Amino acid sequence: MTIERYIVYGAGAVGSVVGGLLYRAGRKVCLMARPSHVSAIADRGLRLETPTEVFTLDVPAESSVTRLKPSPGDAILLSVKATQTAAAAAELAAHFPADTPVFCLQNGVANEPVVATSFANVYPVLVLFNAVLPEPGRVILTITDFLAVGRFPAGTDALTAQVAADLTVAGLPTREHPDAMAVKWGKLIGNLNNALLAVTDCYWQKAFADPAMLAMMRAIMDEGLRVLAAAGISPADVTGRFDIRAQVEAFAARRLEFSDTPPEQRGYPSMWQDLHFRRPETEVDYLNGEIVRLGQQYGVPTPINRALMAAVAESIQTRQGVGQFPLERLQARIAQGETAS
């Protein structure tokens, strides 16, 4: 099979960037998005802002899959939050044949197994860029790095090669990886910090310029790595620079450069966006929650990730948005948890 059309299911921040750039590169694309985003795109086009360019795209967008006629060259790029994966997979399975390839452009490690119960060809995709959808019809790509794609549960094939090539031509450098789930475990360790930045109201560049935030990020990731080691899970090193501690050090060395990031270039993690936009839920159960559950199973204490989960849950419950737990408050909560356990 050759992919002839990309259907982006759940075109929010990530899906709009990927779908928009693929469309701009001449690929056939349809975004499946919420009605407000679809009508803004129909009225004014999709405004895509990257660190170097701003352009508007008349990319096709629909709010229901029932408006699409399935075709043998279709591939689905799934970019809903992990909390929405089961519902998305059920809707997709009712409309598309079971051999339709589904690429999971999502964080966490729980999406692919769910999608694989309905679809035979499932592909984990590592997304290492930051995007924000501040309002319907407008998406901002703030920090760009690279993507990686493989088959689920393992391997690569002709479609991973095509997707890597298509995304790379579109301006999103993408490599194939034979153990993409191990790559996703590695990404999950970094994503444990999403909760920290959300509850302290911080963006990536500022966090990497702040020694106290760096120390906390390291403690969060170390706890996660201890749990994975006990569980026998080896997160993959995709870049050759994926020693997480070394990365933190490297970022620390760029402190001055990062401490002066203009507002439009600030990278806020997806969970910060969830709290900021007062969304009803976050992915915390699929990120820090994985570590807490595995820690429980393998007898590794996880007071830091537990405290982060509780802080995110409390922020959602009170609907007070980001920044409800400045670092000192969070540290006090962690200490309380350590004493209690």
Ligand SMILES: NC(=O)C1=CN([C@@H]2O[C@H](COP(=O)(O)OP(=O)(O)OC[C@H]3O[C@@H](n4cnc5c(N)ncnc54)[C@H](OP(=O)(O)O)[C@@H]3O)[C@@H](O)[C@H]2O)C=CC1
């Ligand atoms: N943003 C980022 O920088 C990055 C995010 N990621 C990961 O990528 C994934 C997507 O994140 P992100 O793009 O930020 O999330 P968003 O919430 O911005 O995008 C998901 C979109 O899908 C929509 N949606 C859900 N169900 C449907 C449906 N049935 N039909 C149409 N639209 C639907 C949601 O609408 P609604 O909100 O109304 O439910 C939302 O607009 C997550 O797993 C995230 O962790 C990975 C790397 C970077």
Ligand SMILES: CC(C)(CO)C(=O)C(=O)O
């Ligand atoms: C890549 C990164 C860390 C970008 O913020 C992300 O995965 C997220 O926001 O969820």
